[in-house]
Amino acid sequence: MALAVGMRVLTRALLRPWARGLRAAPGRTGPAAGGGDGVRCFRSPRVLVEPDPAAGVAVVKMRNPPVNSLSLEFLTELLISLEKLENDKTFHGIIITSDCPGIFSAGLDLTEMCGRDPEHYAEYWKAVQEMWLRFYLSNLVVIAAINGISPAGGCLLSLTCDYRVLANNPKYAIGLNETLLGIVAPFWFKDTLVNTIGHRSAERALQLGLLFPPAEALRVGVVDQVVPEDQVQSTARSVMAQWLDIPDHARQLTKILMRKPTADRLLTERDADIENFVRFICKDSIQKSLHAYLEKLKQKKG
Numbered sequence: 362m363a364l365a366v367g368m369r370v371l372t373r374a375l376l377r378p379w380a381r382g383l384r385a386a387p388g389r390t391g392p393a394a395g396g397g398d399g400v401r402c403f404r405s406p407r408v409l410v411e412p413d414p415a416a417g418v419a420v421v422k423m424r425n426p427p428v429n430s431l432s433l434e435f436l437t438e439l440l441i442s443l444e445k446l447e448n449d450k451t452f453h454g455i456i457i458t459s460d461c462p463g464i465f466s467a468g469l470d471l472t473e474m475c476g477r478d479p480e481h482y483a484e485y486w487k488a489v490q491e492m493w494l495r496f497y498l499s500n501l502v503v504i505a506a507i508n509g510i511s512p513a514g515g516c517l518l519s520l521t522c523d524y525r526v527l528a529n530n531p532k533y534a535i536g537l538n539e540t541l542l543g544i545v546a547p548f549w550f551k552d553t554l555v556n557t558i559g560h561r562s563a564e565r566a567l568q569l570g571l572l573f574p575p576a577e578a579l580r581v582g583v584v585d586q587v588v589p590e591d592q593v594q595s596t597a598r599s600v601m602a603q604w605l606d607i608p609d610h611a612r613q614l615t616k617i618l619m620r621k622p623t624a625d626r627l628l629t630e631r632d633a634d635i636e637n638f639v640r641f642i643c644k645d646s647i648q649k650s651l652h653a654y655l656e657k658l659k660q661k662k663g
């Protein structure tokens with residue numbers, strides 16, 4: 362009993378500075394709206410939350426058609442949903458998945474990084490940082506049920522999770538393919554991948570912009586499990602049950618121990634990282650290649 366109380370105090374003491382750090386951070390999405398029962402009905406235009414209070418789990422479905430690109434508005438809604446669930450003691454875990462058939466997420470929204478002004482780029486990048494920090498450090502168990510293709514920022518979102526289940530569909534692939542677009546994954550994208558698959562595999566994957574099909578993704582460790590498409594959600598559920606069997610405080614502290622050094626680096630270099638992004642994305646050559654890439658995507662149809 363005394364040990365349990367002691368652990369709770371220690372957990373709170375260790376977790377609080379993190380919460381403070383993030384709450385004080387710029388680009389925060391606003392205060393949590395309520396908690397308790399209110400969150401159980403939560404929905405927003407681009408994020409559908411299906412709560413299972415009895416299991417302590419909520420399924421967060423991304424629905425920003427056609428491709429779940431991570432626009433500023435979508436990121437904001439995702440962050441608000443996460444925060445509401447974190448602030449409701451009913452929930453201990455979330456499963457993040459897609460409501461757009463065949464696509465988990467097409468990654469960062471290219472239209473947010475193309476043809477806008479520097480202030481917009483800074484605001485957008487701050488939201489991308491916030492998404493990464495909040496998901497990477499969430500006190501909830503976060504499982505990705507990856508039911509579609511997941512390039513670049515979509516892969517990054519999956520990598521922030523505690524466990525990844527990918528549907529075994531030859532059309533799906535996952536990876537940080539930024540170099541193929543002529544852009545460079547920032548250090549915190551790189552660090553997240555290194556933490557997941559190791560330095561050598563990450564170096565090769567990043568330089569070559571590899572998008573791994575399911576079997577390869579499993580082999581290299583980008584995902585933890587590959588299952589038939591119709592078993593992705595049920596597998597995520599049973600993995601969640603295993604993770605929720607672990608005492609919450611011990612699991613949360615371990616997560617922070619593992620992830621703190623990586624997150625610390627961005628927290629201390631956040632403004633410089635934004636400046637770096639804005640400088641990079643404003644370059645004529647980068648704008649031209651992003652514009653050409655977007656055009657190519659559009660012409661693919663015609």
Ligand SMILES: CC/C=C\CC/C=C/CC(=O)SCCNC(=O)CCNC(=O)[C@H](O)C(C)(C)COP(=O)(O)OP(=O)(O)OC[C@H]1O[C@@H](n2cnc3c(N)ncnc32)[C@H](O)[C@@H]1OP(=O)(O)O
Nearest residue numbers: 427428430467468469470471472513514544638641658659
């Ligand atoms: C210092 C640091 C500097 C920079 C770091 C920046 C880091 C960036 C990381 C990123 O995440 S960049 C984004 C990377 N994403 C991609 O490369 C994916 C691009 N999309 C695709 O490959 C395909 O769309 C798809 C395989 C995901 C889906 O294919 P399909 O089902 O055939 O759909 P369409 O290609 O026809 O696309 C439908 C529609 O959606 C638009 N779109 C697609 N992806 C994006 C995106 N990431 N952002 C914004 N819009 C996107 C596409 O243009 C189509 O638009 P229409 O108007 O023609 O309907």
